[in-house]
Amino acid sequence: xxxxxxxxxxxxxxxxxxxxxxxxxxxxxxxxxxxxxxxxxxxxxxxxxxxxxxxxxxxxxxxxxxxxxxxxxxxxxxxxxxxxxxxxxxxxxxxxxxxxxxxxxxxxxxxxxxxxxxxxxxxxxxxxxxx
Numbered sequence: 001x002x003x004x005x006x007x008x009x010x011x012x013x014x015x016x017x018x019x020x021x022x023x024x025x026x027x028x029x030x031x032x033x034x035x036x037x038x039x040x041x042x043x044x045x046x047x048x049x050x051x052x053x054x055x056x057x058x059x060x061x062x063x064x065x066x067x068x069x070x071x072x073x074x075x076x077x078x079x080x081x082x083x084x085x086x087x088x089x090x091x092x093x094x095x096x097x098x099x100x101x102x103x104x105x106x107x108x109x110x111x112x113x114x115x116x117x118x119x120x121x122x123x124x125x126x127x128x129x130x131x
Contacts, residue, residue: 002082004028005127009076015062016071027056033111034104034127035060041102041113043072043130077129079103089123101131 001007008031015023025031027049035058038044045061063072080086088094088105093114096103103114107124117124 003078005030005034006078006081008034009078009128012060012062012073013076016073019064019069019071021062021064023060023062024050025058025060027058030106030111031058037102037104037111037113038073038130041130073130075101075129075131079126079128086126087124088126090118090121091123093117093123094126094129096129097131101129104128104130 004026008025011023011025032049035044035047038060039047043063045063047061048059050057050059064070065072093105094103095114104127105112105114105117105124106127107117107120107122109120109122111127112120
């Protein structure tokens with residue numbers, strides 16, 4: 001697998017389309033940080049890190065509207081890929097849906113959202129857009 005973040009986003013996207021309650025993805029430190037951000041921003045219901053096997057996994061409980069069965073995550077879009085890295089300064093960080101969505105960045109101070117990066121005045125690699 002050449003792009004584990006794209007695989008992570010695709011597993012989430014496929015589970016949402018199939019209306020699964022829980023999705024399990026292979027774990028890595030970067031995926032754990034992205035999962036924590038999704039939980040803090042209210043895009044997922046809960047998560048659990050499972051340390052079985054050599055790599056471990058992350059179990060993610062997806063968040064649905066109880067009435068309409070609509071997921072909290074509308075779109076997941078990978079921005080920076082292994083073949084074409086996208087870096088940005090804090091002044092040029094893109095806004096997702098005019099501030100309604102989030103962009104997740106990998107910076108020198110860790111993985112964070114676009115708003116946090118602007119407040120700390122740090123740029124970095126734009127990993128993905130979520131709305």
